[in-house]
Amino acid sequence: MKKTLIGTAIILVLASLVLVVAKNNKRTTDGSVKVGAVLFLTGNQAVFGEEIRNSLLLANEVYNADADTNVELLIEDSQDDPKAGISAYNKLKQQGVSAMISAGDQVSYALSPLANNDKLPLVMTAAAAGEINGDYTFRSFITARKQAEVVGNYAVEDLKSKNIGVLYINNIFGESYLDALKAALHDRAAVVSEEAFNIADSELRTQITKVIASEPDAIVISGFGPGYTTAFNQLRQYGWRGSILTVNTLSIPYVFNTIAPANLHDTYFTDTNFDISEPANAKTAEFIKRYKEKYKTNPSFIGAFAYDMYTVLGSAIQKCGSDPEEIKDCLLDIQGVDAMLGDIDFSTHEMRVPLYVKKVEDGTPAIVKVIE
Amino acid sequence: MEYFIHLGILVAIYAILALSLNLVIGYTGLLSVTQAAFYGIGAYATAILITSYDVNFFLSILIGMAATGLAAFIIGYVLSRFDGDYFALGSFGFNIIIFSIFMNWQELTRGPLGIPGIDRPSLFGFVFSDNTPFLVLAALLAVLAYFLCQFIVHSSFGRVLKAIREDEKAIQIFGYKTGYYKLVVFIVGAMVASVGGSLFASYITFIDPSSFHLNESIFVLAIIILGGLANNKGAVWGAAFLILLPEALRFVGFPTDIAAQMRQVVYGLILVLLMLYRPQGLMGEYKL
Amino acid sequence: MPTLETKSISKRFDSIKAVDNVSLSFEAGKITGLIGPNGSGKSTLINLLTGFVPYDAGMLVLGETTRLSRVRPYDIATYDITRTFQDVRLFEQMSVLDNVLVVLTERNVWSALFEKHKTYHLEKAKEVLERVGLWEKRNQLAVNLSYGQRKLLEIARAVAMDANIYFFDEPFAGLFPEMRKVVTSVLKELRNKGNTVILVEHNMDIIRELSDYCVVMDSGSLLAQGKPEVVLSRKDVIEAYLGE
16 A cells, blocks of 8 residues: 555656646747757767757757747757657647657658648658658658669669669668669669668678679668668678769768778769868858857768758748748748758758769769759 | 647556566566567557558457467467576567568568558547547556456466466476466467557557567566566556656756756666665565 | 385486386375485485476386376376475465465366355365464465474465375474474374375484384485384494485
8 A cells, every 4th residue: 555655656746747847838938939859869870860959059049140030949859769759749849839840760750640630840851761741741851762763863874784782771761762773773774682781780791792792783882870881891891893872871971981982982972962071052161160160070961951951941930920830831832042952942842952973083072963 | 738648648558568568577477578579569460450451440459469369379389398598588589580570571561661651540430539539548448458467367367377487396286287377378468468559559650660679678677677576556657657757857957968868867877776776666575 | 005106216317316216105094204315316206206307217106097107297286196395395475375275276277267266265275274373374475484384384285285195395394393293283184084195204203203104215226115113223224324
């Protein structure tokens, strides 16, 4: 009996903590508009969650400096887990946000039906796989599918490849990339081998040997994380001298720098215009400068997408007000926003930005083809 | 309020899982970590039946239980050849096998892409799309699970389970074919877990293999250890505690740039302290 | 007509013959003392005869008709055999009452789930627990009992089985005199009711006092058997004990 009383007391304390403070947070502080962000600040990819948060905070600062209405950015950790992500979403919704940002594939797909139901515009970033649906869901990122299409076409049209070998990461990103690649190749070329690797793998001899043995004209690597770097380095190490086609993971500064320069010959990758060493425009240069000043490290395209996404959201709020419905409509029509990655178009719910195929020459990437 | 209801639903789901695991580990002493796999089979069964075959949610729960029961029968039969530590290792192996099936049998489960768009339950035209009715449904199922487990545990069958936990060889001498008892409780535990899985799938509306990895089994194990092994009230309490605790920590005012990490540190710290000062869990009398 | 016979039972552990070609018989209505120095194979023999450990060769004969070349643990209850353990194997985290109830209830999985005969079992449990003086402690966990009480509980559990053949493995070890009296009276009562009681003991006085018949083992084999006064004064028996 005593134990039951103590137990119930503890639960009541926890529950009241949650309830009372949640109610307190609900009161709007000064009539400012609120935007919620559910990011993976802990977990495997935490370092990118951090980058997204940093970029959002930076964009928020810049926005509030100029705008008439203040926008408050509220950030919660999803732990890269759909359940916790939904808890975070609910907490932010309770605090009266007008729009929601989410990061990560699994979490975003769990939140999307909720946002559609709640008629709350949800912009997802760092979510590269799968389809998005519903009126209220938008994506600000480059999809695996899109990159695969570009790579597939390039391999066939420009490199005249007939046989392609593929090393792909064993998760939702790698799977959707592989599917899209095959669809893009159609019957113009064949995938002669496909081997999967895991995000943290440190030894890929088996997979690589198989891929090389299938005698492809070119090998595609798609993925991220330490496994990606391993795949890249070891592919060269175990004897592949031919062309490598890959995703924009390569453009991330510390990934690029952990790959031996000698391994980067004959390497092509899909990318946005975001380039640390040669910023494509003034806005990019500005972002990189401020980010480095504030956070003492270089951002990557992941931060760039987050920053641009916030800029667009801010624009929509500026133009159309704080009502979620209006914001959603505004996003669909948005034009002429001064963004880093190019002219933003959200009419298809997917952020359309110019893409490039870049080739690494003398240790630096150079644009060899422009898409759209 | 929505937030609160969401947490309530999670507590109900995890209470069901904890109750099921308690039967197997707490009362019978079978150190099994296959629970996440059974939870997953229930979830996938409901997900696939609802999205591809338009089956009613409640029917999908039953079909899920049947599928899980069958899997548990096969797995339990194989595992019954093992003892103690080897049993744990074997159950670990099965958890991995089933997880791999979720990941790789893509025609059925869509592998890592997961299954999105699972509808909420509907019954005679009423759809449980709002969270409040869903909470009522989840709570009802949790209460049913609780009474089922209490019934089992307070029966003569339950007494034999405890004896098996204490000294299996000894209870055999007194005429009990313990293999059957262990198999039955293993299957029942799996089927109850499957109900939790079905609820989970329909609530989150999107499932993928990553929710059914070993981590989930360990989380449920933590719930029943904290609540007190071999105590059904403890299982429910433990679920409430471990779900509410990280949420309560969201409100502690850590500086924003380290808030998320600090919460995880504090969470871990609280668990360690609890184990140091109250290893039998809040309501338990039994130390593992 | 012996109720239980062993015919050439053997058991070997690696290279050691723990029980070597032992042929014995035990009779109803008698307490048979099983004695021998440490390592003589007494406990192993009991384990073999109660299905705890399988025997390599030989046969177990029950009554006139049943000949068993293999005995599994859960079989012995059907043959009305039960036992206590030298190292006291109770169900520690269960109550005293539950320790007894658990041997009274349905053996079949499904019947056990839906069993309703609670009052009958409670009465029987009360009977045996009162006999050994543990009824007041019925709700205490077995692990919290004193050593002597634990031994008494094991005996109560065995008595509750209502078997025909009882093996008691050193039931007197470590008991106070009052408790010894209880055990003695239980054993005598069982014998007087016509059961077959086999008692393993180290204490020679107890053996002299209680057993109607005696069997001596040494190094896995049968050394001597007969009336206690005769067997205990044999030279080879005394030497076996002195040599240990």
